[in-house]
Amino acid sequence: MTDPLAFESYWKQMNDECTVVIKGWELMSYYSDSSNMCWFMLPELRDEIERLHHLVGNAVTKDKYIVVGNGSSQLFQAALFAMSPSDVSDQPINVVVAAPYYSEYKNAINVLHSRMFQWVGDAALYDENKPYIEVVTSPNNPDGTLRVPTVNSVAEGKLIHDLAYYWPQYTPITYEADHDVMLFTFSKCTGHAGSRIGWAIVKDIEIAKKMATFVQSSSMGVSKESQTRAAKIIAVICDGYQNFKSIEFELFFEYSKRLMRERWEKFRGAVEQSMVFTVTKYPRTYCNFTNEISETYPSFAWLKCEEGIENSHNYLRKLNICAREGEQFGADSKYVRVSMLGMDDEFNEMLKRLSNAKKE
Amino acid sequence: MTDPLAFESYWKQMNDECTVVIKGWELMSYYSDSSNMCWFMLPELRDEIERLHHLVGNAVTKDKYIVVGNGSSQLFQAALFAMSPSDVSDQPINVVVAAPYYSEYKNAINVLHSRMFQWVGDAALYDENKPYIEVVTSPNNPDGTLRVPTVNSVAEGKLIHDLAYYWPQYTPITYEADHDVMLFTFSKCTGHAGSRIGWAIVKDIEIAKKMATFVQSSSMGVSKESQTRAAKIIAVICDGYQNFKSIEFELFFEYSKRLMRERWEKFRGAVEQSMVFTVTKYPRTYCNFTNEISETYPSFAWLKCEEGIENSHNYLRKLNICAREGEQFGADSKYVRVSMLGMDDEFNEMLKRLSNAKKE
Known part of the structure; x- marks a missing residue:
């Protein structure tokens, strides 16, 4: 992992405003929102995520479902689980990404030794007439290019958009992304990698439900301390832009x-x-x-x-x-x-x- | 999930002592301890975990390796990954637990659809002459009984001891557990289920390394906010017992x-x-x-x-x-x-x- 510590100095300036205080008896329950299919997501985090995307204009959240995860790594596995054919007696579905690709995708897939999906590699070389899942990373890690789907096949394909770097500091925001499954992570947005907070914005409720089930069975949810802190820090960012009060620091x-x-x-x-x-x-x-x-x-x-x-x-x-x-x-x-x-x-x-x- | 909220009133009394304050610029790095094979574990959490086991006398930590996880659910999956044969062309290894057993083991296994391990069920009925992993939950969930390994087979078996409830409030501490792989969780020890902190105490460094790799590939580590808070709360418990100062509340x-x-x-x-x-x-x-x-x-x-x-x-x-x-x-x-x-x-x-x- 390469630490995104460049923004630490910004948060040092903002010291008090972003401080979270958690008392001994707080955040003890497994549950965060029993009314939501993602029952372990704090409502304030969901609200701040929606607010941030609305502010930046980088992704559509309206009529979509948000699933929080232990970093976007866990949500990547959860998305593969949710999008693979549920009949595991079939061949595992092929997962492809255009090279050069983020090296951790392969690790996240291979560590599971799943019957549902398997790592294949470069999407540009994919010529099998079999269903596949293509991961579109845009801007791309490692090379920063803007990406669109690459596979040229008549086979049925599904897409996961990894938009970890689709934030204004890395690239111009040229459109409001509106894909089926979009992954984001707090690590790259604000630099808080230690919090392990990621989120998926998902069009189909059945996919979202399966992703939440995966996170539930794997880790019984997501740290509430981290969720509380992510909500606070995102709120401070949005407040800066939206509260026309005198701003001491840069936004x-x-x-x-x-x-x-x-x-x-x-x-x-x-x-x-x-x-x-x-x-x-x-x-x-x-x-x-x-x-x-x-x-x-x-x-x-x-x-x-x-x-x-x-x-x-x-x-x-x-x-x-x-x-x-x-x-x-x-x-x-x-x-x-x-x-x-x-x-x-x-x-x-x-x-x-x-x-x-x-x-x- | 059944919320362990009974102890909330204790932590309400202890209000200030257990409060954690986290500033905006703190805990940003992925890394917690580059010198440790479990590089994402905060040293202060490791120290407090060791201190607590030493105080309570419920598990040997000397000459063992500690791996932290997103709850013990993730460490259960990590342990299965680490203890399964690495040659996945073989049959998946059978996982058994004596009935009645904790229902989430089955979910945690089945959600992965792994080629490495598979859910079989009741350990008492296991009569295959094939390698297996037995989970020994003691005290047991759901029935509170104290458990020892159950499988009666000549096949090669490995053990995971789930000691989530081996704490003095639930059962007399009769021996210092010294098994190969022992799982504990903050949720049941103190009642802080929302923090999603679990730990494994592991004898064999190769197993511990593989478990850390699993946690790395699945979630790039564990929330530092939760780790910080768990360390603080465990420290408060231990301080109470060890600091012979006047104690306002019960220990x-x-x-x-x-x-x-x-x-x-x-x-x-x-x-x-x-x-x-x-x-x-x-x-x-x-x-x-x-x-x-x-x-x-x-x-x-x-x-x-x-x-x-x-x-x-x-x-x-x-x-x-x-x-x-x-x-x-x-x-x-x-x-x-x-x-x-x-x-x-x-x-x-x-x-x-x-x-x-x-x-x-």
């Missing part, structure tokens, strides 16, 4: 977008200086949320090394730069993924080391 | 044991008055922790109805008493499980309704 997405832009500018400079690596150029688009034209500033940089260097990861290791090798993402060893979300010190040190890289 | 296990004893005495009275049901009599044993001889006071009562009533659950439903039917636990419809851990009001109302039951 969250302004701050985080500025930080990402500044980092990417410096990073591109260092990459150019290195003369060893290249990095994708992203298109500039109008963002409906910030009302300005801007680039995508992904949470990871996907570096490709120049001819003559066979293994980017080894090369970076020599420079003492922490990275994940391309092969883990279904790409080749010329590629490597570097985090853009480290602490300031780490990030600046990485830039220094990178700009000193010179092909020998 | 936790004194309070909770007194409450369970009082409830069981009233409950037995009501059952006798009903002339419809019978309930197991538990042996009296010396408790090494409280230094007194006492009965088992299970968190559930396992009721059997008299001849002439075929379905206990229907009968209780007519009396407006909430219960879970015996069939769910692998028993017959003469049996029914009733919670002893509801709020005071609920419990007293249940007693009233029960003592009014008369066979027509």
Whole structure:
């Protein structure tokens, strides 16, 4: 896991406003909302999630069902469970993702050794005439590209949209996503990875119910302490935008977008200086949320090394730069993924080391 | 899920001492302890868990590995994953539990549709000459009995000990458990079910590592807010026993044991008055922790109805008493499980309704 600690400094400024206080006798029950099919979801968290999507305009929540999970990892497994054919005597359904893909999908599938679904790999190569589930990650981890479904097959396909990075600091908000199953995570939205809060926005109530059943049978729900805190922090973000009172600090997405832009500018400079690596150029688009034209500033940089260097990861290791090798993402060893979300010190040190890289 | 809210009143007294305050910028990282194979476990939680077991004397932690999970449900799945043969081309390993058994084991297994392990059912009936995993729940849910392994087979068997209820308020502590894989949960120890904190104490580091891998791939760890709070509350319990300072309130296990004893005495009275049901009599044993001889006071009562009533659950439903039917636990419809851990009001109302039951 790559820690998204870049936004910590923002939350340090906001110290008191975001503090949660939990007394010894509070939050003791398993139940949060018996009237909801997702009975373990705190109503205040559901309300704040809806409010945030409404504010940002990145996803439709109206007439949809929200399921909370222990991070979006658990909801990914829950979605596969819910969308697989319930007759397990059949072949497991194939799960595909266009390469380069987030390496943890494979782990989350393989650890279960399920009869219902199985990891296949690159969606672009899928040519079986069998039902499949395609995961569409947009913006994509590791390479930051905007994605649409890739499979070119006459077979019946279902889609899971992983929109973990579809927030204004990473990419212009160009449309209100309205897909069947959309996954989001608190970790990437605000940087609170330690809370393990994810949510799914689901069109079909039967799918949502099955996902809630999966979370129930696997973990009897989701930490209420984390849910309370996520609700509070999301509320503070929304309040900032909606309460036209004098604002002491920058608003969250302004701050985080500025930080990402500044980092990417410096990073591109260092990459150019290195003369060893290249990095994708992203298109500039109008963002409906910030009302300005801007680039995508992904949470990871996907570096490709120049001819003559066979293994980017080894090369970076020599420079003492922490990275994940391309092969883990279904790409080749010329590629490597570097985090853009480290602490300031780490990030600046990485830039220094990178700009000193010179092909020998 | 049956809410263990009986102890809420204790934590209300302890209000301030148990309060946790979490600032907006705290607990943001995925990582808790990079030096530990269970990298997502807060060191302070590990320390407090060890301290509590040392205080109570209910489990050996020395030279063992602790893995934290999203409730013990997740750790149950993790243990099955870790203890199953890694060659999944073989038949899935059989999982058995002596009836009557906790109904959620079956759900936690079946929801995964795993190639590694499968639910078989009653351990007492197991006569296959194939490897198996037996779950030993002691004290048992639903019937409060103390359990030892049951399978009588020459096949190779592995054991998971679910010791969720092996705490002084429920049963005398007669020995320091020292099994291969032991599961505990914060929910039943202190009543904080909403926090979803469970832990496993594991002898073999390879099993512990695989369990941590399962938790990682399924949920990228465990809520830090919940871990922080669990550590705090466990510390308050231990401090009470260890700090010989003047204590304003009863100590936790004194309070909770007194409450369970009082409830069981009233409950037995009501059952006798009903002339419809019978309930197991538990042996009296010396408790090494409280230094007194006492009965088992299970968190559930396992009721059997008299001849002439075929379905206990229907009968209780007519009396407006909430219960879970015996069939769910692998028993017959003469049996029914009733919670002893509801709020005071609920419990007293249940007693009233029960003592009014008369066979027509």
